[in-house]
Amino acid sequence: MTDKIIIALDVMSGEQGPSACLDGANISLTRNNNLFFHLFGDQQIIENSLKPFPKLAANSEVHHTDFVVPMDMKPRQALRQGRKVSSMWQAINSVHEDVSGGAVSAGNTGALMAMATFCLRTLRRIDRTAIAAIWPTITGRTIVLDMGANLHVSSENLVDFGFMGAAMARVVFNIEKPRVGILNIGEEEIKGNEDLKAAAATLRDSDMPLEYIGFVEGDGISKGHADVVVTEGFAGNIALKTAEGTARQLATLLRDAFTSSWRAKLAYLLLAPALKTFRQKMDPNNSNGGVFLGLRGIVVKCHGSSDNLGFAHAIDLTAAMIKNNLVNEIRQDLDVFYKDEDTEATDISVQNTQNKDKA
Amino acid sequence: MTDKIIIALDVMSGEQGPSACLDGANISLTRNNNLFFHLFGDQQIIENSLKPFPKLAANSEVHHTDFVVPMDMKPRQALRQGRKVSSMWQAINSVHEDVSGGAVSAGNTGALMAMATFCLRTLRRIDRTAIAAIWPTITGRTIVLDMGANLHVSSENLVDFGFMGAAMARVVFNIEKPRVGILNIGEEEIKGNEDLKAAAATLRDSDMPLEYIGFVEGDGISKGHADVVVTEGFAGNIALKTAEGTARQLATLLRDAFTSSWRAKLAYLLLAPALKTFRQKMDPNNSNGGVFLGLRGIVVKCHGSSDNLGFAHAIDLTAAMIKNNLVNEIRQDLDVFYKDEDTEATDISVQNTQNKDKA
Numbered sequence: 001m002t003d004k005i006i007i008a009l010d011v012m013s014g015e016q017g018p019s020a021c022l023d024g025a026n027i028s029l030t031r032n033n034n035l036f037f038h039l040f041g042d043q044q045i046i047e048n049s050l051k052p053f054p055k056l057a058a059n060s061e062v063h064h065t066d067f068v069v070p071m072d073m074k075p076r077q078a079l080r081q082g083r084k085v086s087s088m089w090q091a092i093n094s095v096h097e098d099v100s101g102g103a104v105s106a107g108n109t110g111a112l113m114a115m116a117t118f119c120l121r122t123l124r125r126i127d128r129t130a131i132a133a134i135w136p137t138i139t140g141r142t143i144v145l146d147m148g149a150n151l152h153v154s155s156e157n158l159v160d161f162g163f164m165g166a167a168m169a170r171v172v173f174n175i176e177k178p179r180v181g182i183l184n185i186g187e188e189e190i191k192g193n194e195d196l197k198a199a200a201a202t203l204r205d206s207d208m209p210l211e212y213i214g215f216v217e218g219d220g221i222s223k224g225h226a227d228v229v230v231t232e233g234f235a236g237n238i239a240l241k242t243a244e245g246t247a248r249q250l251a252t253l254l255r256d257a258f259t260s261s262w263r264a265k266l267a268y269l270l271l272a273p274a275l276k277t278f279r280q281k282m283d284p285n286n287s288n289g290g291v292f293l294g295l296r297g298i299v300v301k302c303h304g305s306s307d308n309l310g311f312a313h314a315i316d317l318t319a320a321m322i323k324n325n326l327v328n329e330i331r332q333d334l335d336v337f338y339k340d341e342d343t344e345a346t347d348i349s350v351q352n353t354q355n356k357d358k359a
Numbered sequence: 360m361t362d363k364i365i366i367a368l369d370v371m372s373g374e375q376g377p378s379a380c381l382d383g384a385n386i387s388l389t390r391n392n393n394l395f396f397h398l399f400g401d402q403q404i405i406e407n408s409l410k411p412f413p414k415l416a417a418n419s420e421v422h423h424t425d426f427v428v429p430m431d432m433k434p435r436q437a438l439r440q441g442r443k444v445s446s447m448w449q450a451i452n453s454v455h456e457d458v459s460g461g462a463v464s465a466g467n468t469g470a471l472m473a474m475a476t477f478c479l480r481t482l483r484r485i486d487r488t489a490i491a492a493i494w495p496t497i498t499g500r501t502i503v504l505d506m507g508a509n510l511h512v513s514s515e516n517l518v519d520f521g522f523m524g525a526a527m528a529r530v531v532f533n534i535e536k537p538r539v540g541i542l543n544i545g546e547e548e549i550k551g552n553e554d555l556k557a558a559a560a561t562l563r564d565s566d567m568p569l570e571y572i573g574f575v576e577g578d579g580i581s582k583g584h585a586d587v588v589v590t591e592g593f594a595g596n597i598a599l600k601t602a603e604g605t606a607r608q609l610a611t612l613l614r615d616a617f618t619s620s621w622r623a624k625l626a627y628l629l630l631a632p633a634l635k636t637f638r639q640k641m642d643p644n645n646s647n648g649g650v651f652l653g654l655r656g657i658v659v660k661c662h663g664s665s666d667n668l669g670f671a672h673a674i675d676l677t678a679a680m681i682k683n684n685l686v687n688e689i690r691q692d693l694d695v696f697y698k699d700e701d702t703e704a705t706d707i708s709v710q711n712t713q714n715k716d717k718a
Binding site for chain 1: 496607
């Protein structure tokens with residue numbers, strides 16, 4: 001069992017019910033042979049839903065829980081009512097107890113963040129966790145964070161986000177020195193507020209395994225200007241939703257075009273194979289999964305409306321991050337970066353003691 | 360001449376040169392018979408470029424200026440070097456002197472905003488101007504402001520933006536009570552920071568000619584949830600650029616699909632008429648024009664890369680706002696809304712005086 005990648009699933013989460021989640025786990029299992037799952041939720045429902053997936057049944061263990069956190073429950077209330085008893089909490093706790101390497105849930109984002117932070121706690125020196133999303137771009141993929149865990153953040157938080165995003169890019173994209181940029185309303189160094197400028201200066205001068213490339217504008221994300229784009233949660237969430245909305249708007253207009261005449265319908269038939277690639281590249285399932293960064297464990301949030309393919313993608317992503325030990329990667333980076341500060345602090349306190357001795 | 364709509368054009372602005380601007384003015388002239396233009400820039404260049412457009416030549420007057428504000432000049436420097444002598448300044452000043460009803464420029468945005476604010480000044484009670492853009496949506500069009508004139512703003516500024524955007528929607532879309540929303544990371548009332556909540560409460564309780572519909576998420580813009588969406592300039596600019604980037608990304612992928620095989624190429628030929636509608640709806644030229652709101656005059660900024668159709672659209676928009684006297688519409692709204700405050704202030708000062716008398 002030691003070489004297994006073990007994932008905790010909040011099976012009861014998601015709008016499409018347990019089957020979508022289990023089907024997704026089964027798809028992921030056919031792609032990654034060494035997966036093992038801890039399944040949290042109503043035992044009877046899960047065991048029934050497992051019947052079509054004998055391979056998954058053989059590579060998983062069901063853990064009964066009584067409570068499912070509702071999608072509209074406030075985070076604080078979820079912590080009060082759902083702690084210990086909910087499938088969400090138990091999945092996270094399985095990571096906390098080192099039984100699983102990471103947890104996946106399609107449940108209530110606020111509750112998941114609250115429980116994950118409460119149960120796993122943040123890494124040393126991290127005072128703000130972030131939600132990272134993977135965006136499809138013209139040239140490949142880009143990690144954008146924060147997608148809405150925090151409204152506004154300090155320059156130090158932005159710098160931490162840069163390190164965490166770069167670590168994730170190294171692990172998930174297999175890039176040695178990811179290109180990191182800061183989201184701004186212009187590329188020139190004079191643009192943006194003081195926090196952005198201070199974060200830019202720190203990232204530029206840092207000696208970390210990343211290449212700071214400067215400010216990135218909204219359209220720079222889809223152009224693939226950077227492997228990692230860092231921003232506060234307010235602008236990040238609005239950018240994400242706006243991009244989703246624009247993509248949906250174009251898809252609607254395109255569908256109208258394809259059904260507007262018999263010529264257009266014929267064209268659609270001829271174009272079908274080429275459109276398949278187009279659709280795959282734009283499929284939100286292929287970029288499903290908000291990764292919580294800054295915690296002492298891996299937690300991935302699937303979109304609430306995820307289908308089996310959406311779950312499969314999020315599970316693949318979780319498996320990759322467990323396999324390459326993302327949490328340790330981030331921890332080491334923070335240790336290296338903040339080491340100087342620690343040393344300095346120690347030196348000063350030593351000096352102070354010496355001064356005191358003299359006095 | 361009294362029924363003429365008179366527009367000042369910064370002919371030297373824009374990356375495509377004077378011809379694109381003049382061609383655009385000529386197109387607009389064929390669509391709106393009662394236009395007259397004041398053309399600012401190098402007299403010889405303009406007169407040469409006017410030759411293909413005899414109708415425009417007959418309905419315009421050329422004003423020679425020596426200086427063109429460079430696209431990369433800092434606003435402060437532009438004000439110092441370009442005041443009085445530049446085509447940009449002269450176009451704005453023509454509005455200030457009531458010779459023209461509005462000015463159009465495709466030049467340096469920062470310089471244009473600085474000059475417009477300096478020359479025209481803001482309306483009484485407005486302490487932040489905003490840039491409004493018209494977005495194509497699934498159902499029609501939405502005005503979004505601010506697109507980047509201010510990074511962060513107060514709740515009072517957001518409320519003013521709501522009034523100004525609603526006035527613009529009444530004038531441009533001909534809607535009696537435009538639906539106004541505030542851009543946020545969730546639709547629930549508890550979402551967002553205190554400024555957003557305070558602005559929401561004021562707009563909800565105000566008795567102005569608008570319907571406040573609550574918070575709108577990033578994807579709510581393209582869904583057409585509101586006629587006007589209000590936001591700070593940082594998030595607004597990032598949303599705009601992200602939408603542009605996503606649209607371009609999809610267009611690139613679609614082009615790849617259409618050229619991937621002979622079947623796809625044949626399909627493209629069959630689809631061409633239907634795609635024309637698609638392209639028109641998504642054409643950035645059809646939503647070209649950033650409208651400066653909050654000034655004592657109408658100034659419209661075209662995209663720097665505008666072609667003739669882009670200029671024509673921005674000029675049409677300017678003409679509609681002049682015809683319906685947008686500035687006065689905004690002024691009246693502000694007077695109505697702030698009237699109570701003024702009355703109260705007067706009452707207090709009267710009371711104070713009385714108290715003083717008693718003392």
